[in-house]
Amino acid sequence: MITTISKFLKEKGITPSVQRIEIMRFMLTHKTHPTVDDIYRELSKSIPTLSKTTIYNTLTLLCDKGAVISFTTDDNTTHYDGVVEEHAHFKCKNCGQIFDVPIPMINNSEPQGFDIQNVEVTYYGICPKCTEYQ
Amino acid sequence: MITTISKFLKEKGITPSVQRIEIMRFMLTHKTHPTVDDIYRELSKSIPTLSKTTIYNTLTLLCDKGAVISFTTDDNTTHYDGVVEEHAHFKCKNCGQIFDVPIPMINNSEPQGFDIQNVEVTYYGICPKCTEYQ
DNA sequence: TTCATAATTGAAATGATTACTACTATATCA
DNA sequence: TGATATAGTAGTAATCATTTCAATTATGAA
Numbered sequence A, B: 001m002i003t004t005i006s007k008f009l010k011e012k013g014i015t016p017s018v019q020r021i022e023i024m025r026f027m028l029t030h031k032t033h034p035t036v037d038d039i040y041r042e043l044s045k046s047i048p049t050l051s052k053t054t055i056y057n058t059l060t061l062l063c064d065k066g067a068v069i070s071f072t073t074d075d076n077t078t079h080y081d082g083v084v085e086e087h088a089h090f091k092c093k094n095c096g097q098i099f100d101v102p103i104p105m106i107n108n109s110e111p112q113g114f115d116i117q118n119v120e121v122t123y124y125g126i127c128p129k130c131t132e133y134q
Numbered sequence C: 001t002t003c004a005t006a007a008t009t010g011a012a013a014t015g016a017t018t019a020c021t022a023c024t025a026t027a028t029c030a
Numbered sequence D: 001t002g003a004t005a006t007a008g009t010a011g012t013a014a015t016c017a018t019t020t021c022a023a024t025t026a027t028g029a030a
Helices: A002-011 A018-029 A036-046 A052-064 A128-132 B002-011 B018-029 B036-046 B052-064 B128-132
Strands: A069-072 A078-081 A088-092 A098-101 A115-126 B069-072 B078-081 B088-092 B098-101 B115-126
Touching: A002 A018, A018 A036, A018 A052, A036 A052, A036 A078, A052 A069, A052 A078, A069 A115, B002 B018, B018 B036, B018 B052, B036 B052, B036 B078, B052 B069, B052 B078, B069 B115
Parallel strands: A088 A115, B088 B115
Antiparallel strands: A069 A078, A088 A098, A115 B115, B069 B078, B088 B098
Protein backbone atom coordinates (compact mmCIF):
# COMPACT_ATOMS: atom_id res chain seq x y z
CA MET A 1 0.00 0.00 0.00
CA ILE A 2 2.80 2.40 0.85
CA THR A 3 4.53 1.46 -2.40
CA THR A 4 1.27 2.05 -4.28
CA ILE A 5 0.91 5.57 -2.94
CA SER A 6 4.62 6.20 -3.33
CA LYS A 7 4.38 5.19 -6.96
CA PHE A 8 1.29 7.36 -7.42
CA LEU A 9 3.13 10.39 -6.04
CA LYS A 10 6.13 9.77 -8.32
CA GLU A 11 3.80 9.57 -11.31
CA LYS A 12 2.50 13.00 -10.33
CA GLY A 13 6.06 14.34 -10.15
CA ILE A 14 6.16 14.47 -6.35
CA THR A 15 9.09 13.11 -4.34
CA PRO A 16 7.57 10.78 -1.75
CA SER A 17 8.24 11.14 1.97
CA VAL A 18 6.65 9.55 5.01
CA GLN A 19 4.55 12.68 5.61
CA ARG A 20 3.46 13.09 1.98
CA ILE A 21 2.52 9.42 1.69
CA GLU A 22 0.42 9.52 4.86
CA ILE A 23 -1.30 12.77 3.87
CA MET A 24 -2.04 11.40 0.40
CA ARG A 25 -3.29 8.14 1.93
CA PHE A 26 -5.56 10.12 4.22
CA MET A 27 -7.01 11.99 1.24
CA LEU A 28 -7.64 8.76 -0.65
CA THR A 29 -9.28 6.96 2.27
CA HIS A 30 -11.33 9.82 3.70
CA LYS A 31 -14.05 11.29 1.54
CA THR A 32 -14.95 13.86 4.18
CA HIS A 33 -13.48 16.97 2.49
CA PRO A 34 -11.14 17.63 5.42
CA THR A 35 -9.48 20.87 6.38
CA VAL A 36 -5.82 21.15 7.37
CA ASP A 37 -6.92 20.95 10.98
CA ASP A 38 -8.95 17.78 10.43
CA ILE A 39 -5.92 16.09 8.87
CA TYR A 40 -3.62 17.37 11.58
CA ARG A 41 -5.82 16.04 14.38
CA GLU A 42 -5.97 12.57 12.84
CA LEU A 43 -2.46 12.10 11.52
CA SER A 44 -0.61 13.51 14.51
CA LYS A 45 -1.85 10.44 16.40
CA SER A 46 0.41 8.22 14.27
CA ILE A 47 3.06 10.84 13.43
CA PRO A 48 3.41 12.89 16.63
CA THR A 49 6.07 15.21 15.19
CA LEU A 50 3.95 16.15 12.17
CA SER A 51 3.58 19.90 11.82
CA LYS A 52 0.74 21.89 10.31
CA THR A 53 3.22 23.67 8.09
CA THR A 54 4.05 20.36 6.44
CA ILE A 55 0.38 19.69 5.86
CA TYR A 56 -0.09 23.12 4.30
CA ASN A 57 3.01 22.66 2.13
CA THR A 58 2.05 19.15 1.09
CA LEU A 59 -1.55 19.99 0.20
CA THR A 60 -0.45 23.00 -1.83
CA LEU A 61 1.97 20.72 -3.67
CA LEU A 62 -0.65 18.00 -4.18
CA CYS A 63 -3.04 20.62 -5.56
CA ASP A 64 -0.45 22.04 -7.93
CA LYS A 65 0.29 18.58 -9.25
CA GLY A 66 -3.37 17.70 -9.61
CA ALA A 67 -3.38 14.91 -7.00
CA VAL A 68 -6.11 16.61 -4.94
CA ILE A 69 -8.38 19.61 -5.37
CA SER A 70 -9.28 22.39 -2.96
CA PHE A 71 -12.37 24.49 -2.48
CA THR A 72 -13.79 26.96 0.00
CA THR A 73 -17.15 27.13 1.74
CA ASP A 74 -18.92 29.72 3.83
CA ASP A 75 -16.77 28.80 6.84
CA ASN A 76 -13.89 30.55 5.06
CA THR A 77 -11.54 27.62 5.42
CA THR A 78 -10.01 25.57 2.65
CA HIS A 79 -11.33 22.04 2.20
CA TYR A 80 -9.44 19.34 0.29
CA ASP A 81 -10.78 16.52 -1.81
CA GLY A 82 -9.02 13.38 -3.08
CA VAL A 83 -11.66 13.08 -5.80
CA VAL A 84 -10.24 15.16 -8.63
CA GLU A 85 -12.88 14.45 -11.26
CA GLU A 86 -15.09 17.48 -11.83
CA HIS A 87 -18.04 17.43 -9.46
CA ALA A 88 -20.07 19.74 -7.25
CA HIS A 89 -20.50 19.91 -3.46
CA PHE A 90 -23.50 20.16 -1.19
CA LYS A 91 -23.00 21.57 2.28
CA CYS A 92 -25.70 20.90 4.85
CA LYS A 93 -26.48 24.00 6.91
CA ASN A 94 -27.72 21.76 9.72
CA CYS A 95 -25.06 19.06 10.24
CA GLY A 96 -22.25 20.76 8.31
CA GLN A 97 -21.44 17.66 6.27
CA ILE A 98 -20.21 18.17 2.72
CA PHE A 99 -21.43 15.77 0.04
CA ASP A 100 -20.17 15.09 -3.48
CA VAL A 101 -22.91 15.62 -6.03
CA PRO A 102 -22.95 15.62 -9.84
CA ILE A 103 -22.10 18.88 -11.53
CA PRO A 104 -25.09 20.29 -13.41
CA MET A 105 -23.45 21.96 -16.37
CA ILE A 106 -24.42 22.17 -19.97
CA ASN A 107 -21.47 23.01 -22.14
CA ASN A 108 -22.71 25.87 -24.26
CA SER A 109 -23.96 27.91 -21.31
CA GLU A 110 -20.54 28.83 -19.99
CA PRO A 111 -19.60 32.52 -20.05
CA GLN A 112 -18.04 33.54 -23.35
CA GLY A 113 -14.69 35.31 -23.68
CA PHE A 114 -13.36 33.96 -20.39
CA ASP A 115 -10.56 31.40 -20.25
CA ILE A 116 -12.08 29.04 -17.68
CA GLN A 117 -9.61 26.83 -15.82
CA ASN A 118 -11.89 25.38 -13.16
CA VAL A 119 -15.28 25.80 -11.54
CA GLU A 120 -16.46 25.55 -7.95
CA VAL A 121 -20.12 24.70 -7.51
CA THR A 122 -21.41 24.55 -3.95
CA TYR A 123 -25.02 24.01 -2.96
CA TYR A 124 -26.23 25.02 0.49
CA GLY A 125 -29.31 23.59 2.14
CA ILE A 126 -30.46 20.62 4.21
CA CYS A 127 -29.24 17.10 3.49
CA PRO A 128 -31.65 14.14 3.21
CA LYS A 129 -30.89 12.79 6.70
CA CYS A 130 -31.40 16.17 8.40
CA THR A 131 -34.59 16.76 6.39
CA GLU A 132 -35.94 13.44 7.69
CA TYR A 133 -35.45 14.27 11.37
CA GLN A 134 -36.79 17.81 11.36
CA MET B 1 -31.45 59.31 -2.54
CA ILE B 2 -31.07 58.79 1.21
CA THR B 3 -34.84 58.52 1.53
CA THR B 4 -34.90 56.02 -1.33
CA ILE B 5 -32.39 53.73 0.38
CA SER B 6 -34.03 54.32 3.75
CA LYS B 7 -37.35 53.24 2.27
CA PHE B 8 -35.72 50.23 0.64
CA LEU B 9 -34.27 49.12 3.99
CA LYS B 10 -37.62 49.52 5.74
CA GLU B 11 -39.27 47.40 3.04
CA LYS B 12 -36.71 44.70 3.84
CA GLY B 13 -37.56 44.94 7.55
CA ILE B 14 -34.37 46.76 8.49
CA THR B 15 -34.33 49.84 10.72
CA PRO B 16 -32.34 52.48 8.84
CA SER B 17 -29.35 54.26 10.37
CA VAL B 18 -26.66 56.48 8.88
CA GLN B 19 -24.24 53.55 8.78
CA ARG B 20 -26.70 51.08 7.32
CA ILE B 21 -27.81 53.51 4.63
CA GLU B 22 -24.25 54.27 3.57
CA ILE B 23 -23.26 50.60 3.51
CA MET B 24 -26.35 49.73 1.50
CA ARG B 25 -25.68 52.64 -0.85
CA PHE B 26 -22.13 51.43 -1.32
CA MET B 27 -23.37 47.95 -2.25
CA LEU B 28 -25.84 49.39 -4.76
CA THR B 29 -23.33 51.69 -6.42
CA HIS B 30 -20.29 49.41 -6.42
CA LYS B 31 -20.50 46.23 -8.43
CA THR B 32 -17.00 45.18 -7.39
CA HIS B 33 -17.96 42.38 -4.96
CA PRO B 34 -16.23 44.14 -2.06
CA THR B 35 -14.96 42.59 1.15
CA VAL B 36 -15.55 44.12 4.58
CA ASP B 37 -12.12 45.69 4.32
CA ASP B 38 -12.84 47.24 0.92
CA ILE B 39 -15.99 48.85 2.31
CA TYR B 40 -14.21 49.97 5.47
CA ARG B 41 -11.40 51.65 3.53
CA GLU B 42 -13.85 53.59 1.37
CA LEU B 43 -16.57 54.53 3.83
CA SER B 44 -14.31 55.53 6.71
CA LYS B 45 -13.30 58.48 4.54
CA SER B 46 -16.78 59.96 4.89
CA ILE B 47 -17.67 58.36 8.25
CA PRO B 48 -14.41 58.45 10.24
CA THR B 49 -15.90 56.79 13.33
CA LEU B 50 -17.26 53.82 11.38
CA SER B 51 -16.11 50.53 12.85
CA LYS B 52 -15.53 47.22 11.10
CA THR B 53 -17.82 45.51 13.58
CA THR B 54 -20.68 47.65 12.31
CA ILE B 55 -19.88 46.65 8.74
CA TYR B 56 -19.82 42.97 9.73
CA ASN B 57 -23.08 43.33 11.65
CA THR B 58 -24.77 45.29 8.90
CA LEU B 59 -23.75 42.95 6.09
CA THR B 60 -24.87 39.92 8.07
CA LEU B 61 -28.21 41.65 8.61
CA LEU B 62 -28.51 42.68 4.94
CA CYS B 63 -27.78 39.08 3.94
CA ASP B 64 -30.36 37.66 6.33
CA LYS B 65 -32.98 40.03 4.98
CA GLY B 66 -32.06 39.29 1.37
CA ALA B 67 -30.82 42.79 0.52
CA VAL B 68 -27.38 41.53 -0.49
CA ILE B 69 -25.77 38.14 -1.00
CA SER B 70 -22.40 36.82 0.12
CA PHE B 71 -19.98 34.30 -1.32
CA THR B 72 -16.46 33.12 -0.73
CA THR B 73 -13.54 32.68 -3.10
CA ASP B 74 -10.15 31.03 -2.87
CA ASP B 75 -8.79 34.00 -0.92
CA ASN B 76 -10.86 32.75 2.03
CA THR B 77 -12.59 36.05 2.58
CA THR B 78 -16.26 36.82 2.27
CA HIS B 79 -17.33 38.96 -0.69
CA TYR B 80 -20.63 40.80 -0.83
CA ASP B 81 -22.84 41.54 -3.81
CA GLY B 82 -25.72 43.99 -4.16
CA VAL B 83 -27.04 41.99 -7.11
CA VAL B 84 -29.28 39.41 -5.46
CA GLU B 85 -30.66 37.75 -8.57
CA GLU B 86 -29.18 34.28 -9.03
CA HIS B 87 -25.97 34.46 -11.04
CA ALA B 88 -22.46 33.03 -11.13
CA HIS B 89 -19.04 34.64 -10.62
CA PHE B 90 -15.80 34.53 -12.53
CA LYS B 91 -12.59 35.33 -10.68
CA CYS B 92 -9.55 36.19 -12.77
CA LYS B 93 -6.43 34.49 -11.44
CA ASN B 94 -4.34 37.22 -13.01
CA CYS B 95 -5.93 40.55 -12.03
CA GLY B 96 -8.12 39.25 -9.21
CA GLN B 97 -11.25 40.97 -10.50
CA ILE B 98 -14.56 39.23 -9.98
CA PHE B 99 -17.16 39.35 -12.76
CA ASP B 100 -20.87 38.57 -12.76
CA VAL B 101 -21.69 35.91 -15.33
CA PRO B 102 -24.89 34.00 -16.15
CA ILE B 103 -25.52 30.88 -14.13
CA PRO B 104 -25.31 27.78 -16.31
CA MET B 105 -27.89 25.53 -14.67
CA ILE B 106 -30.48 23.28 -16.16
CA ASN B 107 -33.23 22.66 -13.68
CA ASN B 108 -33.63 18.92 -13.72
CA SER B 109 -29.92 18.21 -13.18
CA GLU B 110 -29.85 19.29 -9.57
CA PRO B 111 -28.96 16.66 -6.97
CA GLN B 112 -32.01 14.73 -5.80
CA GLY B 113 -33.05 14.34 -2.17
CA PHE B 114 -31.30 17.51 -1.05
CA ASP B 115 -33.25 20.58 0.05
CA ILE B 116 -31.30 23.21 -1.89
CA GLN B 117 -31.53 26.76 -0.52
CA ASN B 118 -28.88 28.45 -2.63
CA VAL B 119 -25.96 27.76 -4.96
CA GLU B 120 -22.55 29.36 -5.32
CA VAL B 121 -20.95 28.97 -8.73
CA THR B 122 -17.47 30.42 -9.14
CA TYR B 123 -15.34 30.08 -12.23
CA TYR B 124 -11.57 30.57 -12.02
CA GLY B 125 -9.39 31.44 -14.99
CA ILE B 126 -8.21 34.42 -17.03
CA CYS B 127 -10.55 37.28 -17.93
CA PRO B 128 -10.81 38.64 -21.48
CA LYS B 129 -8.65 41.71 -20.82
CA CYS B 130 -5.84 39.70 -19.19
CA THR B 131 -6.02 37.12 -21.99
CA GLU B 132 -5.54 39.91 -24.51
CA TYR B 133 -2.36 41.27 -22.94
CA GLN B 134 -0.58 37.99 -22.29
C1' DT C 1 -38.06 64.76 29.22
C1' DT C 2 -37.28 60.03 30.69
C1' DC C 3 -36.45 55.56 30.01
C1' DA C 4 -35.97 51.24 27.58
C1' DT C 5 -34.10 49.37 23.66
C1' DA C 6 -31.41 49.14 19.58
C1' DA C 7 -27.21 50.37 17.27
C1' DT C 8 -22.45 51.46 17.27
C1' DT C 9 -17.77 51.47 18.75
C1' DG C 10 -13.27 49.79 19.87
C1' DA C 11 -10.46 46.58 22.08
C1' DA C 12 -9.44 41.91 22.84
C1' DA C 13 -9.87 37.04 21.52
C1' DT C 14 -9.99 33.44 18.05
C1' DG C 15 -8.84 30.73 14.12
C1' DA C 16 -6.81 29.93 9.54
C1' DT C 17 -2.88 30.77 7.02
C1' DT C 18 1.78 32.42 5.92
C1' DA C 19 6.59 33.62 6.85
C1' DC C 20 10.69 32.46 8.53
C1' DT C 21 14.51 30.13 10.67
C1' DA C 22 16.63 26.10 12.28
C1' DC C 23 16.98 21.24 12.02
C1' DT C 24 16.90 16.64 9.60
C1' DA C 25 16.86 13.41 5.92
C1' DT C 26 18.29 12.29 1.35
C1' DA C 27 21.08 12.15 -2.77
C1' DT C 28 25.30 13.03 -5.11
C1' DC C 29 29.88 12.91 -6.03
C1' DA C 30 34.76 12.80 -5.06
C1' DT D 1 32.93 5.90 2.70
C1' DG D 2 32.37 10.57 3.90
C1' DA D 3 31.70 15.44 2.81
C1' DT D 4 28.47 18.39 1.11
C1' DA D 5 24.61 20.39 -1.26
C1' DT D 6 19.72 20.25 -1.47
C1' DA D 7 15.07 19.14 -0.35
C1' DG D 8 11.88 18.37 3.22
C1' DT D 9 10.17 19.09 7.94
C1' DA D 10 9.31 21.26 12.40
C1' DG D 11 8.13 24.85 15.35
C1' DT D 12 7.46 29.50 16.43
C1' DA D 13 6.04 34.03 15.39
C1' DA D 14 3.50 37.13 12.47
C1' DT D 15 -0.57 38.29 9.77
C1' DC D 16 -5.20 38.71 8.44
C1' DA D 17 -10.30 37.89 8.58
C1' DT D 18 -13.74 37.39 11.74
C1' DT D 19 -16.12 37.10 16.30
C1' DT D 20 -16.91 38.30 21.03
C1' DC D 21 -17.86 41.43 24.41
C1' DA D 22 -18.41 45.36 27.32
C1' DA D 23 -19.06 50.20 27.18
C1' DT D 24 -21.01 54.14 24.89
C1' DT D 25 -24.31 56.52 21.94
C1' DA D 26 -28.52 57.13 19.36
C1' DT D 27 -33.47 56.39 18.80
C1' DG D 28 -38.30 56.06 19.69
C1' DA D 29 -42.22 55.48 22.65
C1' DA D 30 -44.63 56.78 26.93
